[in-house]
Amino acid sequence: MLAALVIVFREVIEAGLIVGIVMAATKAVTHRGQWITGGIIAGFIGACLVALFVGAITAAFAGMGQELFNATVLGIAVVMLTWHNVWMARHGREIATEMLTLGKAVVAGSRTLLALAVVVGIAILREGSEVVLFLYGIMTSEGGWSLSILLGGLLGLALGALVSVLTYLGLLRIPGRYLFAVTSLMIALLAAGMAAQAVGFLEQANMVTALGTVLWNSSGILSDSSLLGKVLRTLIGYNDQPTGMEAAVYLATLAVTYILMKIAAPVPIPAHLRR
């Protein structure tokens, strides 16, 4: 039971953190619960599909299908997260101060919610497919569901959900006027980490070889496969042995997000025109 609990928890912790951050980032947007739930359900269905077709995915692209699949879905998540940040830089204040009429706000909000629902779905799909394969493997080798495995899996899942709730409640303690800035920064770091991970998969597939030298090795201080290392890996993209390319892509993603948010930010209304 413990093995199942540990493996399931370790796989869902990343998705748990992401769901918590996304919920906090969209606090002011209406109907967010439905969209995020939709993303979770779609991610779960996707995880089952990936688990079912893992043989075909592995064999695709000369045996590098898994790496390319991971790099692609991570790339999509990066674009969605960046798009959300840029969109919120433009409209966040309007939504928060209810400057838009309700109907308009719902339509506008649904766009960025779709982007974030995709991010949640992708997080669950990636890690969830491994959980499905692991539990399915145990089920077949032990000739059916054993109560203890089921219990371990459910407890691991519950702990992952607890991570979401704690992340969300923790972020809500931040005063309202800082919340937007904090969640924007967290989403930018999340995106940068994912972009670096995507490049890591392309490096594993031998599709990216430039700047392939490992810059440092801090695995002795904090391994990124430890629990804390894994949390930091999700939150800020911590990597204990990054290649030059991974670091470059990480920084480039942050820079691009910053520039796009600056471009998108609404021009302040001059004082004499303000009501």
Added chain:
Amino acid sequence: MSTTANKMKRTGAALVAAALWLCFAGLPQASAQQTVTVQISIQNHRFQPSVIAAPANQPIALRVKNLDPTAMEFESVSLRVEKVVPGNGEATINIRPLAPGSYKFFDDFHQDTGNGVLVVK
């Protein structure tokens, strides 16, 4: 609204261009060194052989053959590798040139039985 839409489109185009540049920036410099292929298989959730050897400073292609009917996940912290190998299937794992030493790996789904070491000389 239309200027916003245009800006969004431009933003999207810029993102795609950046992503493409990042993807292909590294393509021309393919590895010149000869890749060494090393084989290993899994049966009853155990690696066979559990100790494999490879030369140092050369790229390694590790071919993992899973003889069990259920999937396993080949994982190594020191090699920075994580890959699912389907049941009754196989997968190739690319490993960058390594310094001499011992690199442990395991089956993430069966950590009690699935352990092995790659010795690089």
